[in-house]
Amino acid sequence: xxxxxxxxxxxxxxxxxxxxxxxxxxxxxxxxxxxxxxxxxxxxxxxxxxxxxxxxxxxxxxxxxxxxxxxxxxxxxxxxxxxxxxxxxxxxxxxxxxxxxxxxxxxxxxxxxxxxxxxxxxxxxxxxxxxxxxxxxxxxxxxxxxxxxxxxxxxxxxxxxxxxxxxxxxxxxxxxxxxxxxxxxxxxxxxxxxxxxxxxxxxxxxxxxxxxxxxxxxxxxxxxxxxxxxxxxxxxxxxxxxxxxxxxxxxxxxxxxxxxxxxxxxxxxxxxxxxxxxxxxxxxxxxxxxxxxxxxxxxxxxxxxxxxxxxxxxxxxxxxx
Amino acid sequence: xxxxxxxxxxxxxxxxxxxxxxxxxxxxxxxxxxxxxxxxxxxxxxxxxxxxxxxxxxxxxxxxxxxxxxxxxxxxxxxxxxxxxxxxxxxxxxxxxxxxxxxxxxxxxxxxxxxxxxxxxxxxxxxxxxxxxxxxxxxxxxxxxxxxxxxxxxxxxxxxxxxxxxxxxxxxxxxxxxxxxxxxxxxxxxxxxxxxxxxxxxxxxxxxxxxxxxxxxxxxxxxxxx
Numbered sequence: 359x360x361x362x363x364x365x366x367x368x369x370x371x372x373x374x375x376x377x378x379x380x381x382x383x384x385x386x387x388x389x390x391x392x393x394x395x396x397x398x399x400x401x402x403x404x405x406x407x408x409x410x411x412x413x414x415x416x417x418x419x420x421x422x423x424x425x426x427x428x429x430x431x432x433x434x435x436x437x438x439x440x441x442x443x444x445x446x447x448x449x450x451x452x453x454x455x456x457x458x459x460x461x462x463x464x465x466x467x468x469x470x471x472x473x474x475x476x477x478x479x480x481x482x483x484x485x486x487x488x489x490x491x492x493x494x495x496x497x498x499x500x501x502x503x504x505x506x507x508x509x510x511x512x513x514x515x516x517x518x519x520x521x522x523x524x525x526x527x528x529x530x531x532x533x534x535x536x537x538x539x540x541x542x543x544x545x546x547x548x549x550x551x552x553x554x555x556x557x558x559x560x561x562x563x564x565x566x567x568x569x570x571x572x573x574x575x576x577x578x579x580x581x582x583x584x585x586x587x588x589x590x591x592x593x594x595x596x597x598x599x600x601x602x603x604x605x606x607x608x609x610x611x612x613x614x615x616x617x618x619x620x621x622x623x624x625x626x627x628x629x630x631x632x633x634x635x636x637x638x639x640x641x642x643x644x645x646x647x648x649x650x651x652x653x654x655x656x657x658x659x660x661x662x663x664x665x666x667x668x669x670x671x672x673x674x675x676x677x678x679x
Numbered sequence: 680x681x682x683x684x685x686x687x688x689x690x691x692x693x694x695x696x697x698x699x700x701x702x703x704x705x706x707x708x709x710x711x712x713x714x715x716x717x718x719x720x721x722x723x724x725x726x727x728x729x730x731x732x733x734x735x736x737x738x739x740x741x742x743x744x745x746x747x748x749x750x751x752x753x754x755x756x757x758x759x760x761x762x763x764x765x766x767x768x769x770x771x772x773x774x775x776x777x778x779x780x781x782x783x784x785x786x787x788x789x790x791x792x793x794x795x796x797x798x799x800x801x802x803x804x805x806x807x808x809x810x811x812x813x814x815x816x817x818x819x820x821x822x823x824x825x826x827x828x829x830x831x832x833x834x835x836x837x838x839x840x841x842x843x844x845x846x847x848x849x850x851x852x853x854x855x856x857x858x859x860x861x862x863x864x865x866x867x868x869x870x871x872x873x874x875x876x877x878x879x880x881x882x883x884x885x886x887x888x889x890x891x892x893x894x895x896x897x898x899x900x901x902x903x904x905x
Contacts, residue, residue: 379789386786584770587730588784588831589760592752 383594391601394574402609405570409610412563413657414617417649419552421618424644426545438505439515441522442530445473445499451527452500459504459522464514466507473500483634499529560660567606567664571599575672582676596669600662607661611654618645681708681743681838681870683729688738690724690894698724700894702738706872711865713881714874716891722874723767725891726841729872730764731755742839760788763837763869765845769828771816777803777827778812784835802830805860807853822848829857833864840864840871846880854880 395402441459443452452470460468471479476498477490490497504522506515515533523531575582585595622642683706690699699721706712714722727733728740731747739746747758763784771780778799785795803809806826816824825848832840840861846854858880865871875881881888890898 375789382791383786383789581772584772584783585787586756587732587759587764587766587770588787589756589758589762590787591756594756594787 383597387597387601391598391605394598395602395605401570402606405566405606406609406613408566409563409606409657409661410613410617412559412566413610413614413653413660414621416552416556416559417614417653418618418621419548419555421642421644421649423545423548423552425642426548438503438534439519439522440501440503440532440534441528442499442501442532444527444529445497447500447527449500452502455522455525455528456502458525459502459518462518462521464506464510464518465504467505468502469505470502471500473498476501483631560656563607563610563657563660564664564667567603567610567661568668570606571602571665571668572672574602575599575668579676582673586676592673595673596666599665599669603661603663603665603668604658605661606664607657607659608654609657610661611657614657615650615653681868682706682741683839683870683872684739684741686739686741688728688735688740690721690728690733691736697894699728699735702894702896704889704896704899706870708870709865709868710887711862711871711884712873712887712889713884714872714889714891715876715878715881716897719893720891721894722891723843724894726764726843726872726874729839729841730762731758760784760835761838763832763835763840765825765828765832765840765842767843767847769816769824771824771827771831773816776813776815777808777819780816780827781830781834784831788835798834799830802834805833806830806857820848822850822853825849826853826857829860833860836864836867836869838869840869842871842873842875844875845873846875846877851880855883858884 441455443455449472452472456468456470459465473496477496480490480498504518506518519531519533522528582595622645685702685704688699688702689697691697702725714725716722724733728735728748729742731750734748740748742758747755750758772783775783781799781802782795785798790798800809800812803812806829808823808826808830811819811823816827819827825845829842829845832842842861845861846857849857854877861871861873862884887901888898889896
């Protein structure tokens with residue numbers, strides 16, 4: 359097609375086109391957006407905080423869920439049972455019980471905790487340790503913990519528990535599978551709660567951004583009219599607001615990361631104690647660069663979604679006459 | 680690329696008032712035309728329809744053979760990029776400097792910043808406002824604001840130049856100067872249409888004059904010939 363024919367087809371061709379033009383426009387709009395946001399830092403901080411809180415709750419629940427799931431996995435590798443003996447049972451009886459359990463093919467190891475050791479553990483992990491000083495004698499029983507060999511089934515665990523429960527001097531047998539099931543159930547609850555809250559708070563983040571962007575549009579209506587008069591396309595007019603949305607979303611993501619790390623610092627000590635009482639070490643997983651990147655990306659996407667919502671609503675009926 | 684045709688264009692407002700009645704007129708590419716007539720004759724409505732700021736109630740407006748009343752929003756934007764317009768109320772952005780106001784159409788079209796600086800300074804120099812390029816419109820007189828609007832209209836070197844009372848706030852000497860600027864655009868092929876009350880200025884330009892009265896064309900003459 360000749361240039362003349364092209365002109366006949368399109369009497370108003372774009373003079374400046376191509377990726378460089380596109381890049382220049384984006385760079386200019388990004389610069390203007392940074393200027394606009396920094397000129398209204400107070401209002402912008404408020405929006406970031408609101409979006410941050412909306413993102414922090416589901417993201418925090420997600421972290422909780424994957425850590426509970428991790429805890430389950432850690433326990434699942436070494437299921438076992440605890441056998442509690444009657445108070446004052448002779449050490450020889452306890453040792454005999456340990457040997458009897460240790461000789462079974464399902465068991466890989468047995469560890470005895472004497473009454474004195476139980477008392478020491480309680481004093482280490484409980485804030486009520488001083489209360490025991492008021493008692494005349496140690497109320498904690500001796501116990502042993504038997505760990506199943508790799509690949510042992512739940513049925514093996516139940517057989518061993520039944521065997522241990524029949525021995526004289528045994529007060530109680532606790533299968534750790536019960537705890538495992540509880541943790542699994544809690545994980546499921548947290549997972550569904552996280553999903554529901556994720557949707558609800560994600561929507562909240564979109565609405566907060568949409569409202570803020572709408573206010574920004576209202577503040578610049580005259581400018582939008584002039585831009586239309588000089589030939590800005592709808593995309594060009596919408597673009598600054600998409601940047602606003604992305605900025606608000608990214609800022610919200612950063613605030614969310616800060617809030618979650620603050621929460622982790624606050625709960626670190628009690629959580630260490632809680633996990634220690636179950637023989638676990640605190641190994642918080644999931645709060646890593648990948649999680650932070652996903653948080654920022656999700657924040658950015660939700661911010662852009664909010665901005666699109668506001669821009670579509672407000673710019674569609676923009677009168678310029 | 681600035682041939683304009685109005686075919687039986689009527690504009691009736693919601694209150695029943697007819698601002699334009701069955702107007703049919705043609706403007707050649709590279710021509711300069713003055714629209715004149717009393718207040719309310721339909722001059723501004725005529726220009727608004729051509730700028731696509733309003734839709735005719737009936738009829739067609741063809742620019743280079745394309746009916747601009749029915750083009751898509753995207754093509755409308757590109758059409759406006761080829762259109763320079765001077766408004767009675769200037770439409771300047773108060774929080775942007777004179778330079779940035781004039782640069783707006785060039786930035787929208789995606790021009791390189793280096794070229795923008797050159798073109799904007801040339802336009803501001805032409806209307807005598809280069810020393811005030813870093814001032815805000817609020818710091819300028821009405822006449823100066825008018826000249827900023829004129830600079831913004833001419834800076835993209837448009838195919839069509841429309842001006843609604845462009846010299847209303849200017850002294851006679853400056854008005855003549857602005858008219859000569861418009862005439863230079865005409866000489867390079869731009870179609871220029873100017874709505875004005877200023878009969879002395881219009882008569883001095885030896886151009887086509889269309890007189891509107893109550894929404895109809897009551898006179899159409901070129902250089903003294905009806």
